[in-house]
Amino acid sequence: MLPQPSLLTERLALRPCSERDVPALVTLAGDPRIAATTGTLPHPYTEAIAHQWLATHAPGWSTGSQAHFAIVDRPRDDLRGVISLRRDGQDTANIGYWIGVPSWGQGLATEACAALIAFGFDHWALSAINGRHLPENPASGRVLLKNGFTLQGRVRALFPIRGGEEELDSYQLTRERWLARLLD
Numbered sequence: 001m002l003p004q005p006s007l008l009t010e011r012l013a014l015r016p017c018s019e020r021d022v023p024a025l026v027t028l029a030g031d032p033r034i035a036a037t038t039g040t041l042p043h044p045y046t047e048a049i050a051h052q053w054l055a056t057h058a059p060g061w062s063t064g065s066q067a068h069f070a071i072v073d074r075p076r077d078d079l080r081g082v083i084s085l086r087r088d089g090q091d092t093a094n095i096g097y098w099i100g101v102p103s104w105g106q107g108l109a110t111e112a113c114a115a116l117i118a119f120g121f122d123h124w125a126l127s128a129i130n131g132r133h134l135p136e137n138p139a140s141g142r143v144l145l146k147n148g149f150t151l152q153g154r155v156r157a158l159f160p161i162r163g164g165e166e167e168l169d170s171y172q173l174t175r176e177r178w179l180a181r182l183l184d
């Protein structure tokens with residue numbers, strides 16, 4: 001297994017998360033506005049939780065089941081958020097992300113998403129990437145739509161942070177559509 005690469009965009013680097021990110025993770029992911037709509041982030045978000053989460057990255061990468069990237073600005077390397085791919089089928093994966101509140105509205109999620117999509121199709125040879133968000137979180141839907149995803153419909157799925165099932169808007173980007181958009 002090759003080591004996890006870093007992915008560069010115009011303004012950002014998507015690099016493997018590290019222990020040095022823990023203080024910024026606790027501050028940024030600890031904001032209740034992040035936990036409210038991500039579905040997977042516990043609240044309050046403590047240092048211990050950050051360390052436990054970081055410990056899952058190496059096994060997730062080596063089995064090809066999960067890839068988590070710190071979204072940092074360049075060249076400072078300040079943490080702006082996190083973006084992840086999680087396999088949800090033989091050749092499909094789900095994309096998930098959050099951006100720290102002080103950096104909202106600058107197009108960073110859209111930019112990071114584009115880089116991780118390319119990684120998923122190029123390096124994991126995925127046939128499709130899925131994305132989901134709560135209906136009351138339209139900003140996340142915009143990030144997916146701006147990256148070429150199409151709305152598939154509304155599904156019910158486990159939303160751990162709320163302790164049960166929730167309705168989620170479900171999107172998909174196929175490899176064919178991604179390639180066609182690149183050639184456009």
Ligand SMILES: CC(C)(COP(=O)(O)OP(=O)(O)OC[C@H]1O[C@@H](n2cnc3c(N)ncnc32)[C@H](O)[C@@H]1OP(=O)(O)O)[C@@H](O)C(=O)NCCC(=O)NCCS
Nearest residue numbers: 037097098099104105106107108109110133138139140142
């Ligand atoms: C969703 C989130 C990742 C967006 O990050 P971001 O870096 O601000 O996103 P971008 O700037 O790339 O794009 C946001 C888009 O949503 C739009 N938007 C923002 N708030 C909106 C709202 N209330 N209704 C509709 N659109 C909205 C913005 O205008 C922008 O679209 P535009 O470029 O067409 O104008 C960020 O708000 C976040 O981390 N939220 C908490 C965690 C979360 O919900 N993660 C996703 C879980 S599915």
